Amino acid sequence: xxxxxxxxxxxxxxxxxxxxxxxxxxxxxxxxxxxxxxxxxxxxxxxxxxxxxxxxxxxxxxxxxxxxxxxxxxxxxxxxxxxxxxxxxxxxxxxxxxxxxxxxxxxxxxxxxxxxxxxxxxxxxxxxxxxxxxxxxxxxxxxxxxxxxxxxxxxxxxxxxxxxxxxxxxxxxxxxxxxxxxxxxxxxxxxxxxxxxxxxxxxxxxxxxxxxxxxxxxxxxxxxxxxxxxxxxxxxxxxxxxxxxxxxxxxxxxxxxxxxxxxxxxxxxxxxxxxxxxxxxxxxxxxxxxxxxxxxxxxxxxxxxxxxxxxxxxxxxxxxxxxxxxxxxxxxxxxxxxxxxxxxxxxxxxxxxxxxxxx
Amino acid sequence: xxxxxxxxxxxxxxxxxxxxxxxxxxxxxxxxxxxxxxxxxxxxxxxxxxxxxxxxxxxxxxxxxxxxxxxxxxxxxxxxxxxxxxxxxxxxxxxxxxxxxxxxxxxxxxxxxxxxxxxxxxxxxxxxxxxxxxxxxxxxxxxxxxxxxxxxxxxxxxxxxxxxxxxxxxxxxxxxxxxxxxxxxxxxxxxxxxxxxxxxxxxxxxxxxxxxxxxxxxxxxxxxxxxxxxxxxxxxxxxxxxxxxxxxxxxxxxxxxxxxxxxxxxxxxxxxxxxxxxxxxxxxxxxxxxxxxxxxxxxxxxxxxxxxxxxxxxxxxxxxxxxxxxxxxxxxxxxxxxxxxxxxxxxxxxxxxxxxxxx
DNA sequence: CTTTAGCACTCACTATTCCTGAGTGCTAAG
DNA sequence: CTTAGCACTCAGGAATAGTGAGTGCTAAAG
Numbered sequence: 001x002x003x004x005x006x007x008x009x010x011x012x013x014x015x016x017x018x019x020x021x022x023x024x025x026x027x028x029x030x031x032x033x034x035x036x037x038x039x040x041x042x043x044x045x046x047x048x049x050x051x052x053x054x055x056x057x058x059x060x061x062x063x064x065x066x067x068x069x070x071x072x073x074x075x076x077x078x079x080x081x082x083x084x085x086x087x088x089x090x091x092x093x094x095x096x097x098x099x100x101x102x103x104x105x106x107x108x109x110x111x112x113x114x115x116x117x118x119x120x121x122x123x124x125x126x127x128x129x130x131x132x133x134x135x136x137x138x139x140x141x142x143x144x145x146x147x148x149x150x151x152x153x154x155x156x157x158x159x160x161x162x163x164x165x166x167x168x169x170x171x172x173x174x175x176x177x178x179x180x181x182x183x184x185x186x187x188x189x190x191x192x193x194x195x196x197x198x199x200x201x202x203x204x205x206x207x208x209x210x211x212x213x214x215x216x217x218x219x220x221x222x223x224x225x226x227x228x229x230x231x232x233x234x235x236x237x238x239x240x241x242x243x244x245x246x247x248x249x250x251x252x253x254x255x256x257x258x259x260x261x262x263x264x265x266x267x268x269x270x271x272x273x274x275x276x277x278x279x280x281x282x283x284x285x286x287x288x289x290x291x292x293x294x295x296x297x298x299x300x301x302x303x304x305x306x307x308x309x310x311x312x313x314x315x316x317x318x319x320x321x322x323x324x325x326x327x328x329x330x331x332x333x334x335x336x337x338x339x340x341x342x343x344x345x346x347x348x349x350x351x352x353x354x355x356x357x358x359x
Numbered sequence: 360x361x362x363x364x365x366x367x368x369x370x371x372x373x374x375x376x377x378x379x380x381x382x383x384x385x386x387x388x389x390x391x392x393x394x395x396x397x398x399x400x401x402x403x404x405x406x407x408x409x410x411x412x413x414x415x416x417x418x419x420x421x422x423x424x425x426x427x428x429x430x431x432x433x434x435x436x437x438x439x440x441x442x443x444x445x446x447x448x449x450x451x452x453x454x455x456x457x458x459x460x461x462x463x464x465x466x467x468x469x470x471x472x473x474x475x476x477x478x479x480x481x482x483x484x485x486x487x488x489x490x491x492x493x494x495x496x497x498x499x500x501x502x503x504x505x506x507x508x509x510x511x512x513x514x515x516x517x518x519x520x521x522x523x524x525x526x527x528x529x530x531x532x533x534x535x536x537x538x539x540x541x542x543x544x545x546x547x548x549x550x551x552x553x554x555x556x557x558x559x560x561x562x563x564x565x566x567x568x569x570x571x572x573x574x575x576x577x578x579x580x581x582x583x584x585x586x587x588x589x590x591x592x593x594x595x596x597x598x599x600x601x602x603x604x605x606x607x608x609x610x611x612x613x614x615x616x617x618x619x620x621x622x623x624x625x626x627x628x629x630x631x632x633x634x635x636x637x638x639x640x641x642x643x644x645x646x647x648x649x650x651x652x653x654x655x656x657x658x659x660x661x662x663x664x665x666x667x668x669x670x671x672x673x674x675x676x677x678x679x680x681x682x683x684x685x686x687x688x689x690x691x692x693x694x695x696x697x698x699x700x701x702x703x704x705x706x707x708x709x710x711x712x713x714x715x716x717x718x
Numbered sequence: 719c720t721t722t723a724g725c726a727c728t729c730a731c732t733a734t735t736c737c738t739g740a741g742t743g744c745t746a747a748g
Numbered sequence: 749c750t751t752a753g754c755a756c757t758c759a760g761g762a763a764t765a766g767t768g769a770g771t772g773c774t775a776a777a778g
Contacts, residue, residue, distance in 0.1 A: 026770050039722050044771070062728045062770050106464075139500050141510060149518050151500065151510055159508050159520045237596055238615035241608050249600050249608060256597040385741055398751050403742070421741050421757045721778075728771075735764080742757075748750080 001053055009036075010046045011055055012079040015067045019319050022244045024064030069316070072281040072294070076320050083321035085329055093118065093326070097333050104158075104306065109233040111310060111334065116236025118326050121314040124259060124297075126232045129156070129306050132190050133227035135220060138182040140175040148175060150216055152223065155188070156306070162219050167211055178209035182216070191224035234259055245315040251292065258289040259313055275299055277328045282316045292316065296323050300331035303338045360412055368395075369405045370414055371438040374426045378676050381603045383423030428675070431640040431653070435679050442680035444688055452477065452685070456692050463517075463665065468592040470669060470693065475595025477685050480673040483618060483656075485591045488515070488665050491549050492586035494579060497541040499534040507534060509575055511582065514547070515663040521578050526570055537568035541575070550583035593618055604674040610651065617648040618672055634658055636687045641675045651675065655682050659690035662697045 013033055017025045027043040030036055036043070047065050050056045055071035058064075067075065096114045108125045116123035137153040143163065148170075151161045185202050186194070194217055202217075203210045237256050246252035277298040283291050290313070297311035310330055312323055372392055376384045386402040389395055395402070406424050409415045414430035417423075426434065455473045467484045475482035498510040502522065507529075510520045544561050545553070553576055561576075562569045596615050605611035636657040642650050649672070656670035669689055671682055 024770090028770080040770095041722050041724090041772095042720085045721090048772075058771085060729060061772095062730070062768090064770065137502065139508070141498050141500075143496065143512060149498070149510060149512065151508060151520060153502060153508065153522070157522060159522050161510060161518045161520050163512070163516060163518050238612055238619060241612040241615070247608050249606050249611070252608070253597055253600040256600070260597060383741090387741080399741095400743095400751050400753090401749085404750090407743075417742085419758060420743095421739090421759075423741065719778105721776105723776080724774090726771105726773090728769105730767105730769095732767080733765090735762105737762080738760090740757105740759095742755100744755090745753090747752080 001049060003053070007046055007050055008079055010043060011050055011067070011071060012075065012081075014047070014050075014056060014065055015071060015075045015079070018066055019317050022315075022317055024059055024066050026064035029064070067317075069282045069284070072316055072320075073284075076279045076281065076324075080321045083319075083325040085325055089118075089326065090329060093330060093333055097330075097337050104302070105231050105233075107302070108231045108308070109235070111308075111330070112233040112235035115310050115312065115327065115330055116239060118330070119312050119314075119323050120236075120239055120242075121312045121318065121323070122234065122236045122240050122256075122259060124232065124234050124311040124313065125309065126230050126311075127302060127306055127308040128230040129227055131155070133224045134188045134190055135224070136187055138179055138186070138216075140179045140182075142170075142172050142175055150219065152220060154224075154227065156227070158227075160223055164212070164215055164219075170209060174208040177207050178212060181205045186217075186220075191221050191228070194221050240313070243315055245292070245317065254289045255293055255313065258287050277324050277331070279320060279324065294318055294320075296320065296327055298327045298331040300334045301338060302334070308334065360408060362412070365397075366405055366409060367438055369402060370409055370426075370430060371434065371440075373406070373409075373415060373424055374430060374434045374438070377425055378678050381674075381676055383418055383425050385423035388423070426676075428641045428643070431675055431679075432643075435638045435640065435683075439680045442678075442684040444684055448477075448685065449688065452689060452692055456689075456696050463661070464590050464592075466661070467590045467667070468594070470667075470689070471592040471594035474669050474671060474686065474689055475598060477689070478671050478673075478682050479595075479598055479601075480671045480677065480682070481593065481595045481599050481615075481618060483591065483593050483670040483672065484667065485589050485670075486661060486665055486667040487589040488586055490514070492583045493547050493549055494583070495546055497538055497545070497575075499538045499541075501529075501531050501534055509578065511579060513583075513586065515586070515665070517586075517663070519582055523571070523574055523578075529568060533567040537565050537571060540564045545576075545579075550580050550587070553580050599672070602674055604651070604676065613648045614652055614672065617646050636683050636690070638679060638683065653677055653679075655679065655686055657686045657690040660694045660697060667693065 010030060013030050013036070014025045017029060017033075027040040027047060030043045030047075031038065031040045047056060050071075051058060051065060055068055055074060056065040057068045057071075059066060093114070104127050108127050112123045112125040115125065134155045135152055136155050139151040139153075141149040141151065143149050146169065147163055147165045149161055149163055151159060153159050181202055185198065185205070199213065199217055203213045206213055237259070240246050240252055240256060246255070277296065280295040280297075282294055285291060285293065285295060292315070293313055294316045295311055295313055296318075297309055300308045300310065302308050308331075310327055312318075312327060314323070369389060372389050372395070373384045376388060376392075386399040386406060389402045389406075390397065390399045406415060409430075410417060410424060414427055414433060415424040416427045416430075418425060452473070463486055467486050471482045471484040474484065493514045494511055495514050496512040498512075500508040500510065502508050505528065506522055506524045508520055508522050510518060512518050540561055544557070544564070558572065558576055562572045565572055596618070599605050599611055599615060605614070636655065639654040639656075641653055644650060644652065644654060651674070652672055653675045654670055654672055655677075656668060659667045659669065661667050667690075669686055671677075671686060673682070
């Protein structure tokens, strides 16, 4: 059977209505739409055809139709009308993003909150490094009170520090020696290259400050390893509960639990995929718990070889047009904000703070 | 009427059973308990008395009894048997805490997760500074590629940094001058003391590096202000949904929403209160949405003039004994871990393969 | 060949009724 | 003071009937 224009129009109407009402759509409701100059019988025939073709489903014989996964798919791919963001929407997204964000993990958290708010659905954000982290530079600052500050700069231009107590008293000269050794022997190598031999060698050249080497190496290794791991944040889980499809607490709980742990494993895999906004409708999701749920996600670029992802989780009946529009705009704005470092007060690459409390 | 020992015993049994089953407790169920050598009629009489005294309630004439808020209160204050933590429990809490935590905000997040996990309820943690933050020391490091690193140490011994691009090329000597000026003019003052006059004065003495002053002041003010604000994290909201009292989605949602915003405002007030573990039963909560819900919370000390709070939210029918025991132990362990800074600084091995299972 | 009116039919959902049994309060005997 | 016994209450489940939105099909009209 052929998918005529009218059939498409009917399908679109069904999806649109179902998105709005969350209830099966009957033929009569369709006829009442503007631009639908057919009788309910005609619509019924078309709907019967669409059902036979697998785009619609009937919960039971005497109910209206709801879109099937295939129906949503078609809708998302071809039928959906572009949602134009209002000036208000773009503005509120922009002002939200423009606030300065210092650290990547904070950024991830904040964006998750904003996106969840903008879509009224639970949101997930993640950020991951594309290249592996290495140290480009060490600095040691004697800080009085028997301690010194270790400042470490990474190839990503992020800077971290840690306040370290001195086990024995030490001269500024000793630290200078140590700094020189560190900078010559332990830069531009990954976490896995900090071998026992290297440690040994460095300690021997470090003179008086040798006892500090293990502490430093420990900190740096930890840091580098952490850089490699993906940074994930989830926000707005409670919003799921407002939706009629999640009146069933068990269902809601299952979904919420699964997006709490996705944090861990599933996401990195998805990040590999191609660019652009992607919609996963119900059964297209790999995770069993999300079979009834759709996911919309986009990637965006942060500077410094980092890549971010924004995702939204909701019922298959979600307003795909609106959600994808907002998500894409978010991603675009974020990428843009990071692409032009000096223009705003949010210069990428000039930001990073980290601290360590010694107590 | 007097509260005899037997009445107390019955009340305790009712609460205990209700905590376990979440269903009204009948007289027969009580008689079946060990150590209860009375007939159901006797128990019924006692329960009638307890009801008259306001410690128990009847959902309807022909149902068992459930504890009233006053009943829970009495239970928590006097009746509850101490819950002894098992070795396993103390050990798992200890190992969890011992993992190194770098930043206060990370700590707060992590503790929230741990506590939620330990109690199987949503948890809230917060940390706030008791004294206002000031800068004790500035360092400037020329970092090549036209930028420098600003390192700032606070009176709390926390160290922060930021990589800043140089608008014009600059000599190391210029930075040295600037550093000296900053250290002499802008230390030991709060965020509100960074006045326009001060800025002006510093800029004039800063020589070649004057153009950097605004950027630095901006960063520092921001930092100091941020230090003042309370740091809050919520974890495990989804656990609420597993409980029978929150089958009602609306109710669950209301509670979840309220503990999402408490983050912002309510908590600081509570932090003022006296020390020790505190239980707020149902209607004792100020927030209207939590009328049906109980809150258990404790304070703990972080070093450096900071104070933390751990809280757990659950149904009035929660296992107060277990929850308070675990919470107190958590608080105690955390305070202890922060009290002895040096003990485990050195034994920290270079070996730690995979320590980011959550986050 | 397409569209539409008409009609019988289906079936989820709601309301109503009935029934059951856990649990109660009271009374009177031990 | 305790307990056995008994009549009573009432939430919750099962069974039943009624309602109406929506369907598919047929046959007439365009």
